[in-house]
Each structure stands twice: as structure tokens, then as C-alpha cells.
Amino acid sequence: MSEVKALSLFSGGLDSILATRLVMAQGIQVTGIKFVSPFFHYEILDDIPGYQDEAREKYGIEVVVRDISEEYLEMLRKPTYGFGKNFNPCVDCKIFMVSRAKEMLKEFGASFLISGEVLGQRPMSQRRDTLNVISRDSESRSILLRPLSAKLMTPTLAEEQGLVDREKLLRFSGRGRSQQIALAAEFGIKDYPAPAGGCILADPNLSRRIKNFYDDNFVVRAADMTVTDILLLLVGRQFQLPGGGWLILGRDMKDNDKLTSWAEQGDALLRMPERPGPTALLRRAASCYGSEELRQADLEYAARLVVRYGRQVDGGRPPGDVSLRLGGENKSIQAETIEDTEFMDWML
Ligand code: SF4
Known part of the structure; x- marks a missing residue:
């Protein structure tokens, strides 16, 4: 050589x-x-x-x-x-x-x-x-x-x-x-990847989500975006709540674990301890709202979505206790489910 x-x-x-x-x-x-x-x-x-x-x-x-x-x-x-x-x-x-x-x-x-x-x-x-x-x-x-x-x-x-x-x-x-x-x-190489795979920026659906971010139509501005924001954008169900908050709901245990481990100081983390269901992360909940009323309203919506996507009980979705962690404090929100027609337009 x-x-x-x-x-x-x-x-x-x-x-x-x-x-x-x-x-x-x-x-x-x-x-x-x-x-x-x-x-x-x-x-x-x-x-x-x-x-x-x-x-x-x-x-x-x-x-x-x-x-x-x-x-x-x-x-x-x-x-x-x-x-x-x-x-x-x-x-x-x-x-x-x-x-x-x-x-x-x-x-x-x-x-x-x-x-x-x-x-x-x-x-x-x-x-x-x-x-x-x-x-x-x-x-x-x-x-x-x-x-x-x-x-x-x-x-x-x-x-x-x-x-x-x-x-x-x-x-x-x-x-x-x-x-x-x-x-x-x-060269004796038999096992190689299919062409043009693996870049999310070239994927029509995921890249649309990312573009939305970069167009500055979003609660997080492109200039403030971090690696964690991008990772969060690529998991679970995504919502922009009426108060402007960005909510991510895990679809499965893997997503839930990711959300828990990626949550940063200032993010709100919600889950329903009594029933299997999604973990929810409300990004920058501590800092992105102009008023306490808007923050509380979005936290309420987030809790209701956790109930909506939680496991059914006897074919229905009764109200549940949703635990909330924000800024080092823990509390519980009694939340009812939410009708699909009410939140369909919030989905990203
Ligand atoms: S943007 Fe994505 S598809 Fe284009 S060259 Fe870079 S990695 Fe490849």
C-alpha cells in the first residue's frame, strides 16, 4: 500500500x-x-x-x-x-x-x-x-x-x-x-442501499414540516431553531394550538421515550399516569406565550389531546388526570377528551 x-x-x-x-x-x-x-x-x-x-x-x-x-x-x-x-x-x-x-x-x-x-x-x-x-x-x-x-x-x-x-x-x-x-x-459488493434514500429534506411530507419552520410562520423562528427542535419536528403527531403553542404527541412508546429525554427546561411535559397513551411535549411553554391565560388555555388543550389519544376505557374516553411538569413543578390537570372536529385544523 x-x-x-x-x-x-x-x-x-x-x-x-x-x-x-x-x-x-x-x-x-x-x-x-x-x-x-x-x-x-x-x-x-x-x-x-x-x-x-x-x-x-x-x-x-x-x-x-x-x-x-x-x-x-x-x-x-x-x-x-x-x-x-x-x-x-x-x-x-x-x-x-x-x-x-x-x-x-x-x-x-x-x-x-x-x-x-x-x-x-x-x-x-x-x-x-x-x-x-x-x-x-x-x-x-x-x-x-x-x-x-x-x-x-x-x-x-x-x-x-x-x-x-x-x-x-x-x-x-x-x-x-x-x-x-x-x-x-x-468489487464483490452485493448489499448496498437503494439510491437517494435517507435525506429528510428531500422527502415531500417531512420537508414541508421543516419548511413551515423556516418560513417563520411558526412559534419558533428559524433564527432560534436548535437541533432539538428539528428532532422534535420529526416525531409523533404535531399540532399548533390556538394560543400559538407547538405540541408534539408521541405515537408509541418509542416516541414517548424520545419526548421525555429531549424535553428541555421551559418545555411542558404531560402524560396520563392512570392509562396508557401519549406523552405530550409543549415546546417552550414557559417562554413563548404573551399572557398567562394563553399558556393555561394551551396546557388545557394539550391535556385534552392526551386524553383523546389515550387508550379507550369500555369503548369510550372518560376524563382523566393528566400530570404536567413545567419549570421543575409538577401538577395534575383533570381533563376531558376533545372532539376531532375541534382540533383537526391544529394538526401540522
Ligand atoms: S440536501 Fe439531502 S439530498 Fe441534497 S445533497 Fe444534501 S443530503 Fe443529499
Whole structure:
């Protein structure tokens, strides 16, 4: 193996796997960089060693995981190149990731970057002019190698200096996947993810929720948004209550556990101890209301929704005691259920 090292932007998709392996096949030491944020692959943070083992076993690739959540939220507030079909700022996202990976070169003693992009594969982010913009704006033009389409592109420094043999790189282009599938078979890679999975910003339904946030139509302003806000936005049933409060109800035990563990100082947490049912989190309940009356009214609605979604008793939903924790204080609210017609318009 040579002393040459490279970093690969490892999305975990087939193209990034193949681009990495193609360069590794030249004896170059490549480390895959897996970026995670609440919008993509955040669950990896629960078991980083497990993810690394899987990448090693399935693809023979060593991967390092980096959480870029905070900076990514910042970028998402105003992407220079706008959004794709949904709320996906793909061009800015790639510029951002390439820039971050470039900053890591020194840490890993690596000479260049690898990306699995294929010329013409995606309408927005993989056109030739867009690939040029990504290289230019991340200031990586000379060090960003795209091995799968390299022969259709201007040589990078790594090729010119002979660190990489350009003759062994490829000229893939377009949307077809057959060449990639054939190459995967050559490398003995059988089990790889379906294309274009895993990014919530490209999902029509979830991205609509997130967009609502960023349009500043919401109780939480884009400028104040935190990673926890995004995580909360992606679980359970979501409501905007008449007083303006943002309520999240767990759909199952898993959601309930998440809400309990993500609740922060100033959030209200409600549940009905006497019956199985949802945990509810009223976000920023301590600070987001203009008056005590509005806060109390929304807490009441929240308690009624907890009863509404709680388990039925003898085919009905009798009133129940809902426990409320807010600002270190605990109390109990006697609440009746609420008719569906009354809250349908509150659902996000
Ligand atoms: S689909 Fe998501 S992760 Fe992929 S480039 Fe677009 S915004 Fe980034």
C-alpha cells in the first residue's frame, strides 16, 4: 500500500462506495467521512462503532463519523443556490460538506478528496456547471476527485502529480445505474442501499414540516431553531394550538421515550399516569406565550389531546388526570377528551 492518503465523502450510497473502492484499488489509503445531521442519518450517532463495523464488513471501507448539525442548521437558513423540488438545498449542502471535508485533510494527513458524484446523474446537483460550482465555492477545484466520472473532467492535482492513475478512473455519466451495478459486482459488493434514500429534506411530507419552520410562520423562528427542535419536528403527531403553542404527541412508546429525554427546561411535559397513551411535549411553554391565560388555555388543550389519544376505557374516553411538569413543578390537570372536529385544523 502506498503512503498516499485521501478522504472520501461517504454518503453510504452506492456511488460513494464505488468511488472510494476505486481509489483504494490503486493502493491509496482512503478514509470515508460520514457526515450526519438531524436531516440525514442522525441515528448513526446512537451506535457509531456499529456503523463503522458494518461499513468495514460490507464494503471494506474505514469510516469516520462527524456530526455537523449546528453548522448545517445555519446553512439551511439561507442557501445561496436555493432549494430543489422539496426543501433540499443540494448544491449548498455539497459545497458545505466538501468544505468541511477539506478542513479535515490535515488532521488525516490526506492529500485530496473523493466524491461519488456522477456527471449528469441528478438534475440539480450533478450537472457539469453545478459540479464546477461545488468545486469552486468549496475552493477544492484542484483537490476534489470524482473517480466515477474523472475521465470526463479536467484532471485534478492528484492525477497531474501521479498520486492517482487517471487511466484507471472511469467515465460514467447520466442517470442509468447499470455500470455502477456491474462495478459493484466486480468489487464483490452485493448489499448496498437503494439510491437517494435517507435525506429528510428531500422527502415531500417531512420537508414541508421543516419548511413551515423556516418560513417563520411558526412559534419558533428559524433564527432560534436548535437541533432539538428539528428532532422534535420529526416525531409523533404535531399540532399548533390556538394560543400559538407547538405540541408534539408521541405515537408509541418509542416516541414517548424520545419526548421525555429531549424535553428541555421551559418545555411542558404531560402524560396520563392512570392509562396508557401519549406523552405530550409543549415546546417552550414557559417562554413563548404573551399572557398567562394563553399558556393555561394551551396546557388545557394539550391535556385534552392526551386524553383523546389515550387508550379507550369500555369503548369510550372518560376524563382523566393528566400530570404536567413545567419549570421543575409538577401538577395534575383533570381533563376531558376533545372532539376531532375541534382540533383537526391544529394538526401540522
Ligand atoms: S439530498 Fe439531502 S443530503 Fe443529499 S445533497 Fe441534497 S440536501 Fe444534501
